[in-house]
Amino acid sequence: MIFNSVTFILFLFLVVSAYWLLPQKIKMWMLLISSCIFYGFWRWEYLSVMFVSALTDYFTAIQIDKTPIENKRKRKQLLAITLIVNLGLLGYFKYLYFFTENINSFGSLLGLDINIPLFNLLLPFGISFYTFETISYTMDVYRGLIRAEKSFLNYGLFVTFFPKLVAGPIQRASELLGQLKNRPVYQTAFLAEGSKRILYGLFLKVFLADNISPIVDDAFAANPDSLSAIDVWMMAFLFGFQIYFDFSAYSHIAVGAAKLMGIGIPENFNFPYLAISFKDFWKRWHISLSSWIRDYLYLPLAGVKVTQTTGKGGIGEGLERTNEKGAKTRALFLTWAIMGFWHGANWTFVFWGIYHATIIFLERKLRPVRDKIAFFNFKIISWSITLFLAMLSWIPFRAKDLSDTFVMLKKIVTPSQYLYFTMRENNYLIAAVILLLVLITYYSNEVIEPKLNKFKWLSFAFHSIKYAIIIIIVFTFLRPISQFIYFQF
């Protein structure tokens, strides 16, 4: 089921009403069944894939928990089962076509007649998200950070809880299971905060992301040879805004829907385009994924023992505990290549990951130099550099293939390509206006609203009008014309 639809609004109303009306014992079953219905509204048959992943981790985690820490071999074997099953599912559904196609291509490069059949499979929605959640759960039990959950109802809900099922935020078992067991009593705050977040999310999706989408689709469908450097920048910025609005919209709605039931889900975004470095960017963008990557890939690869588990903070935390520079760099590049590959079975995503790793690497290496030059320490300068480089990274992310990516990036570094443009003037204008609006929103949140809040009635009227405008816009533009971009990951 997708959030930007009348069906979801009706579904959410029914589920939330039932949740607060039903007795404690029944409401969790209701929630589990509702989550399955939510997923089944896309494809019923793919519920089985999710349950294969969930059941594997449920049983292996219990077994790991039962096995004494001294019996490292058995614990490792059990962990291996989890990894094989989950990564196997991911590999089968998401990467099989990519691997077979690449083996065939590589074979023909070597002059070999390899002709492995290509498997065209439908990618189950949310598989990258729920497999990461189940893996993290078993890993945390293995590391001794949490105990295995005995109740399948609680555990099943941790995996299937519908607000975050299809596109995150990626939740840790330690953060959700406790809330499911100790459910709060009804508070008006849940309704108010949840509704607010859902309205924000729908506004971002149906008004902003969905209206930018046709411009972006059209621009990226063009022959890259015909584009100018200005076009490429415009496309990078517009897609950067589209994916931000789209994905943060999903996260807002997910957080809001869970909040309606008094359940907290970690935040995924914090004005990422206001970051002043790439390290900062990854503390603000898709925070739950970067925190996951940090705890289950980055830190272990850098030789750092993970002693706590949280979906907060983003990447970069905890690395100070390693002194081995080589390990840090290896971990950085490997982690980001995997992070890129997680997004999709295409070399463009790997390139995107390595691009980010390279910039973070350069940020680290050039830090002593940067500290000495006052110019780079002005916030506006470091913000501008980060913004332009972050936006540019969306080119490989959105381009059809590496060849298109390189053509477009070459345009960026060719001065003569800045002398003309090929798209409608409106597109450039829209990109500029959105950037301005993002800055105004941030300024309004940080500066104007706190001042306004001192005048009670003025603030009350201002916010009421704001919600009226949002409701009108959502009412006008609510159409399930497109999925959320991150559904495909």
Next chain:
Amino acid sequence: MNTNKLLLQIILGGFLAQGIIQVFFNGERKFEEQALGTETTSYWAKDNMDSSIHIIRIDSFEEPVFVNDYYARGGGNTVLFLGNSQTHSINQMKVGESNYIKIIHDSLANENTEVLCHSMPNAGLQEFYLSYMYWKDKLKIRTIVIPLFFDDLREDGIRDVFFSSLIAQRYLLQDTTNRIEQRINANLKSYWYSNAQIKDTQIIVNQDNIALKETVQEGVENKLNKFLEINSNSWNNRENVRGDFFVWLYHLRNTILRINANTIRKMIPKRYSDNMEALNLILNDCKENNVKVLLYIPPIRSDLPLPYQQDLYSKFKSDIKALCKNNQFSFADFDTIVPGQFWGYKVSTNLLENREVDYMHFQFNGHQILADSLLKHLQLMH
């Protein structure tokens, strides 16, 4: 923040929104009428038996009438006119006046020839190509008349609103060796799941090889939407409000950037070349199928400075002329045939003025002059 206060703000916002929706989301408004304004009136040509000869939208309402009427009249050899809003609009229209399609139709009524027209506002040549390819399987097209509006070469892609039947039928161009044809098909496919349907973008590794099934949500969403459309006028009117909103944004942009009808529009090279490629596709197909072609430069208000880059406009005209000469197609340049007094004004496209010069839509006399000029060429061709 005090949560009760927050909830109260949202509830109050909801009531305020409902009031605004009740006031502004009701009533019948056609988007294209609003774009044209009160000076100009849309005109759909019909024959003297009130039978349809002119279509704007290929949708479930207009298309069956248009096609059935054609076959009811005998389904004869057809001169197909393509056009934009110049074709289906009359400036300062008076009772009894008609457009050039109707005038030509009546003039050729005794020659056993069908005169049919498909016009769409701001139609680009990619839309003309799609229109031609669609109609050539349904109508016996012997001649096609295509106006080449320099302005419309800035347009791109296919708009679902004018081709909704094609989207519903999952119509696609069959020969897709050319990149423009591929783009048109991609464009059509992108609409398959929109318009009250779930866009079923089940992400698949190779999309062309897997048959997509419909999702459960698609049926439920359609039913809910139908229920809302039947029971809520405001819900039903959302499309018009979206149209109004974008018109307002367009006017706001024009006001801030001081753009009006006289402002010179720059040509967009990529769109220009895509549209010219689409034109070549039409011409090649006509050549293969022995369809006669008349390309013409349409009238534009020429007693005032043109809102075009003059050098590009001249080059465009000579390119078209050369194209016709090389392929032995008929060509006519009508850009100055309608005198200034037969033009008019249109509703302003910015928020500060009431009206501005209309370079596109002329009065009935202009239609008469254009019809006479076209008839001369058509008679020479046959």
